[in-house]
Amino acid sequence: MDLFPNLSLGFATAFSLSNLLYCFVGVFVGTLIGALPGLGAVTAISMLLPFTFGFEPLGALILLSGIFYGAMYGGSTASILLNLPGTPANAIVALDGYALAQQGRAAMPLFMSAVASFVGGCIALVLVGVAAPAIVSIALEFGPAEYFSMMLLGLVAASAVATTSFLRSIGMVLVGLLLGLVGMDIVSGMMRFTFGIPIMAEGISFIVVAMALFGLTEVMSNLEPHGRPSITQPKTGWRDMMPTRDEAKRSVWTSLRGTALGSALGALPGAGPTISSFMAYTVEQRVSRHPERFGKGAVEGVVGPEAANNAAAQTGFIPTLSLGIPGDAVGALLLGTLIIHGIQPGPMVMSRHPELFWGLIASMWIGNVMLLWINIPFIGLWVKILSIPYRLLYPAIVVFLCIGVWSVANSTFQLYLLAGLGVAGYVLSKLDCPASPLLLGLILGPMMEENLRRALLMSRGDFGTFVESPISGGILAACLLLVVLTVMAEFRRGRRMQSSRLERNGT
Template identity: 55%
Template sequence: MEFIDHLALGFGIALSPETLMYCFIGVTLGTFIGVLPGIGPLATIGLLLPVTFHLPPTEAIIMIAGLYYGAMYGGSTTAILLNLPGTAASVVVALDGHPMAQQGRAGPALVMTTLVSFAAACVAIVIIALFAPPLAQFALRFGSPEYFSLMLAGLLGAAVLVNGSLIKGIAMVILGLLLGMVGQDVTSGIPRFTFGSMSLYDGMGFVVVIIGLFGLAEVLNNVALGEKRERFVGKVPWRDLVPTRKDLRDSAGATARGTGLGSLLGLLPGAGPAMSTFAAYAVEKKVAKDPSRFGKGAIEGIAAPEAANNAAAQTSFIPTLSLGVPGDATMALILGAMMMHGLVPGPQIVTSSPDFFWALIASFWIGNLLLLILNLPLVGIWIKMLSIPYRIMFPAIVTFISIGMYSLHLEIFDVFLAAGFGLVGYLFIKLRCEAAPLLLGLILGPMVEENLRRSMLISRGDFSIFFTRPISLSFLILAVFIIAIVLGPGLYRRWKARAA
């Protein structure tokens, strides 16, 4: 079995003391920051990204992956305890997790999320090891039209998942693409949208944009809310931490279904973890004998979405790594981080840097194992984190943002740019415009343009090139399909209401 050799190679590297340490630091810091209300995985990774720039590439990416898992787990903790979901993915976990916390069963809920995540990770790693290399092989045949259509599907997928109107979602994606145009045009060398500033010549640093839009904007919003912020005042007794035998029995089936669904949906570009949690929750409600328990603290309502979330989070590395097309905003961030380290994601990465690729995959599993080991004793500390007054927390966050942005290139301009995007992000929050799709556009922007230009060059300006090449056509069909899944039920209901 070839894939066992590959995994052995990966584990060999990932288990070396130094790599293991960075994975550990990543997972711990990720949880630590991710627990803070209003700081989602995006802001967490963005906040700590400057630190990883000074590490060798493999260690850096492994630490970032650790941050990602840690931050997602931390986010679930906040969602369960405070009913403050930081991401679309943890919205669903809060549905039954928060009622459980209110019933004094926060301990089992939190422990279940770790157990279930680990179970899903065990399955997902096998799927990645089995499917990423063949997919990369397949992707070697992609030309510019295929890439363009694939990215179009991914961008539409991101726009569709937005909470609110689809028009706004698409507009945010396009705005991201437009921001991606800032800087010197690769083909002609002409600087675009730089407004005479030399600092914008290399484009807008995506870390700066992320920190502004997701980190600083949240701080501004929370400070402005003042007393209206939610606070956690409850306690989680230690002896109540362990899930009961009944909890475990009840969630076994849900975990399996969630893992399967998540692994599958994670492969779709643009769908990723968010869509899979919604789908998994819906499935559990359908198969349950007594659907009325859901929303009132049903353990299946935590197990299935959390398993789906984790499985999808991992399998979404498959398109990110082997196609170079990220599934969601967080993946886009990781992709951007890889590029900053000189690792170009895409079909070649599996063959050209196998040690990096397999070490990263092995570290997913190790990261989840570390989360499991860490969290059983540390749940209490994470909960303590939530009771730190915001008055102390936000100046600390702003300090890290400022130094972090300055440390990127020792440029004062980056601090001002982050402040500006903080203001813009605050405006977006007030206008209910979700910023996550913008990020995907920002990172994919230059690639989308380049592939569009090349496709038009090949076809001499004939748009049918996207429809006549079978792989490209299937991506376009996928794009239509993604929109249909999301818009379909609503339209169908409206159509039925009109017919009646």
């Protein structure tokens, strides 16, 4: 497939009036959501997903993906001004961004974060356009065994890179897989785990689960008594935004390194913007001639992570769209959007629906330009929005959650399910159990089961089919290696914690 004719098709599709409107609304809402601490892109997408049922598939994807990468832009605002990350991927930016704000230079890191985000996003989109067709050509060789192994690798990778323990993450994956078993058996047609409730025959909607675990749980967590720091209104003139010549010079290579790192990690299932952001900060600290600046107001500590997390947000669409393997919770929601609109995710999306794939890629180019214009001239507006009390926000969020859940099946049972899962999600968050692996397990579970059973039917029950194929066997070997390395890392971390505890007790 030729890149330029496909991009021409994509831009012709993306420049329609309705798609431009969806793109603008998505990036604007994403920036707003990212700037408000405690919400995040997953919460916003979970709330708005039911309202896209009547949209065209491309319009729905443009709107929801715009919210995602828009939140990456806006998330740095609260990190820099309040020392409260708008999204997890922007947490590391608070170290140097907030230090610069304390020095009276808040406008400069806000400006540089927007520029770095634009650079990272645009370069990553070039890589998406070049790499995705090559990945699809390989994916066309996949059969049921290969798809099952690839999905298993995605779940293991998502668990391995989680910020909590590997065992907790694997446990949440298993819970998600079990929830995916509820409903009608895909082969026999028998009901299973429905407990005599007729509406459960359709299974547990991932929309309800996402709204409960990422929406209602966040509301409950943010209602806990913790003080919100006051914000000082910084100067937001153009001169205040400009970095010094030395800072601008250092930022060029920093943004390119962050883009390269974020692009590579974002394309891997389970990595994503958060991991990319933290690794970019570590890399910049290692390569810097003056590492003592970091944490005290180094511009590299803002530019590198921002370029990396936005690049990862863009290249994260590669496994989601070309392989049908979501890299994170947002990828799972977008994958579910395709399924809801009757499009089977996987490598055939690019050949059967080229206007959808390339239209989305083109819309992300347009969205990045829109975000640059939204973020830089309106920095003062985002600063003022941060002063809205949360007590005025959460009632509206809960109302939108309830409306969205009701629209799934027009049933009060879904509202009870939302409440129950919300309480369960709050308890799990207090136990430090991540919700993203559960959602990935719920989305991938039915597809994994289908491919597992299809592979066994084709091989007449021989499990050796999963290792006889070179591709499937290689993927399973990578899964096993990843598990071994993660367990060893957990063991070493436990040993270090135990030894440090003994040293403290000894002193």
